Amino acid sequence: PDQTQAGNQQASGASGGCSSGGGALLAAVFDGHAGAGAAKFGASRLPELVARAAASPGGIGAGGLDKAWRDLCGEWTRKADGSGAVATAAVVTTTPPAGGGGGGVVELRLVNCGDSRSLVLSLERSPSTGRLLEVGVVWSTLDHRVDDPEELLRIARNRGTVACAKGGMRLAVGDWRLAVPRALTSPRWLRGGVSDEADSYTWRILDDSSDPDGPDGGGGGGREVDGESSSDGGGKAYAGTWPGGGGSASDFALVLASDGVWGVMGDEDVARCVAEALATENLDAQGAARKLCEEASRLGSQDNLSAALVYLRRSRTEL
16 A cells, blocks of 8 residues: 555465365465564464364355454454555365266355455366467456545544545555555554455356356356445445356456556456466466566556466366
């Protein structure tokens, strides 16, 4: 986030693995302000909290990642060093098809707090050759912005102060001018109007036989992700489905990146960069994420650059 003092640091974390046989994978990007403490704490602690949720009776299913985030925020509030961090995090789970046939399900569960962003891309391949034909933008998480009318109302209810700095609205906390109203943060920032409530997202990728209505029936269009706001002005919940089928084999890519990337690259720019990494340079997920950061730097980004990329293939999931 932009601020008037130096010391913006970042950290990123990812762990786990999954395949068509089932499992879970966690990918996350943390981007800090007022020091690196919150970012480093989040990157090291979130995997442990997600693993705890996965081992609980309810598993990582509905609410598991959200609970891990809330636990992370609670722990940081008690030990905070005054720093904060925006974050975007995703858990990818795969459910194998019954009886070993078709019909497996890939499910994405995400939390997003601040202006880091997650983006889902479709990778259309030739069914006969596997050659990449097209990369398209499916959907992305929504950034939290101080100038959003709902955020302004929430900040006012919490007696926060909004100021104009660097040509835009900023949340004023002491001498700091924050460009984001939500983050993993400390009591001081919470009292100043920053919220640690995250938006949550659930998105399912179905094979044909997983969808009883088929790819074109029963309200399954699914490219849009619908949102529903909570009644207390906290985080919002979004859900959507992508049915299987079509004339070409669809793989997907999940991109998570800090605002240093998104500040100079739009969703379509990222899609083109990933397409080049795949089709021209044949890079793996780590190489494609590195290329994304290099491209943002080439375009003039002066901010921290962190990115993670997950290939969601029909046969396996690769980070």
